[in-house]
Amino acid sequence: MTDDLAAVAALHDPVRRALYDYVAAQGRAVGRNEAAQEAGISRTLAAFHLDKLAEAGLLEVDFMRLTEARPGPGGGRPAKVYRRAAADRKVTLPHRDYEQLAALLADAVHDLAADDRAVAAAAAAGQRLYEPGGWLAALRARGYEPYADGGRVRLRNCPFRLVAQAQPLLVCAMNLALCQGIAGGDANAELDPRPNECCVSFSKNNSD
Amino acid sequence: MHLAQLNVGRLIAPIDAPELAEFVALLEPINALADGAPGFVWRLRESESDPALTYRHDFGDDLLINMSVWRGRQDLWDYVYRTRHLAVLQRRREWFQRTVEIHSVMWWIPDGHLPSAAEGMARLALLAEHGPGADAFTFRDFHGPPA
Numbered sequence: 001m002t003d004d005l006a007a008v009a010a011l012h013d014p015v016r017r018a019l020y021d022y023v024a025a026q027g028r029a030v031g032r033n034e035a036a037q038e039a040g041i042s043r044t045l046a047a048f049h050l051d052k053l054a055e056a057g058l059l060e061v062d063f064m065r066l067t068e069a070r071p072g073p074g075g076g077r078p079a080k081v082y083r084r085a086a087a088d089r090k091v092t093l094p095h096r097d098y099e100q101l102a103a104l105l106a107d108a109v110h111d112l113a114a115d116d117r118a119v120a121a122a123a124a125a126g127q128r129l130y131e132p133g134g135w136l137a138a139l140r141a142r143g144y145e146p147y148a149d150g151g152r153v154r155l156r157n158c159p160f161r162l163v164a165q166a167q168p169l170l171v172c173a174m175n176l177a178l179c180q181g182i183a184g185g186d187a188n189a190e191l192d193p194r195p196n197e198c199c200v201s202f203s204k205n206n207s208d
Numbered sequence: 209m210h211l212a213q214l215n216v217g218r219l220i221a222p223i224d225a226p227e228l229a230e231f232v233a234l235l236e237p238i239n240a241l242a243d244g245a246p247g248f249v250w251r252l253r254e255s256e257s258d259p260a261l262t263y264r265h266d267f268g269d270d271l272l273i274n275m276s277v278w279r280g281r282q283d284l285w286d287y288v289y290r291t292r293h294l295a296v297l298q299r300r301r302e303w304f305q306r307t308v309e310i311h312s313v314m315w316w317i318p319d320g321h322l323p324s325a326a327e328g329m330a331r332l333a334l335l336a337e338h339g340p341g342a343d344a345f346t347f348r349d350f351h352g353p354p355a
Contacts, residue, residue, distance in 0.1 A: 172289070172294060191292075193289065194290055195286045
């Protein structure tokens with residue numbers, strides 16, 4: 001889709017790319033000051049790039065109070081904030097559509113009540129990806145966006161989102177098996193879904 | 209409008225059998241999770257005092273009936289698939305028979321209306337007979353509230 005191509009092209013600028021990565025990694029709304037500070041650029045320049053990202057549909061804009069209201073004019077006024085947009089952006093040249101195929105196969109597995117076979121295949125695939133001590137890097141490389149939350153590791157992104165929405169029981173069971181395989185004995189994967197995040201979280205089995 | 213949903217399952221054994229003890233133990237925490245979930249409006253209860261009692265009805269002893277009312281699709285989806293309820297759902301085959309029957313239906317109701325089990329079963333029959341439509345539908349073939 002041409003829109004997707006334009007959105008992805010908006011990330012060509014390295015400053016913009018860094019701002020996008022930062023906002024995406026926070027999993028919450030980020031203000032202009034914070035983004036500017038993080039990127040080491042002026043607030044005006046950060047605002048310019050953040051608005052370009054919003055125009056391209058990569059970030060969503062909202063207005064909220066970020067600090068306690070200060071006395072005086074303008075104090076406590078809602079600030080413009082940015083969040084990663086939920087929509088998928090995909091550019092494949094030439095065009096490929098593995099998603100549609102995956103959705104059809106997921107429907108077939110569901111109709112055959114062959115979930116156990118699919119879960120076993122996912123577990124085996126996860127085990128092949130296991131490298132001692134490398135599970136977090138492996139999850140990161142596969143787009144799960146792991147982050148620490150108290151004593152647990154959570155995954156901000158579901159790489160299988162569209163198919164998971166069509167067949168959540170099947171895809172989440174497969175994903176749990178895949179994640180446990182990737183983590184091996186280094187961490188214990190558990191089904192622990194949250195809205196807009198992945199269905200799996202981990203407890204570490206030892207310090208690494 | 210509110211979103212009503214009914215789901216049924218055929219138990220592998222009587223509800224007081226040892227095979228179902230784990231399932232029965234999960235009823236209270238899972239029902240509490242629903243009651244506290246964003247957008248939860250109401251659910252069918254057998255008892256106000258005992259949260260582990262399942263609803264008694266005349267549709268067959270092995271049939272377990274769940275029915276609840278929600279603010280909308282996203283709230284119901286988030287409860288069913290994006291809470292710890294999902295892990296319980298994953299274990300359904302330990303407690304319920306595999307069946308080809310249609311087992312889940314949704315429909316829109318006016319705010320404040322409390323559907324009866326018979327009403328829910330009629331919607332399920334409607335879905336089974338005619339497929340998804342504005343009066344009986346599923347997550348997969350969802351229909352918005354009537355204008």
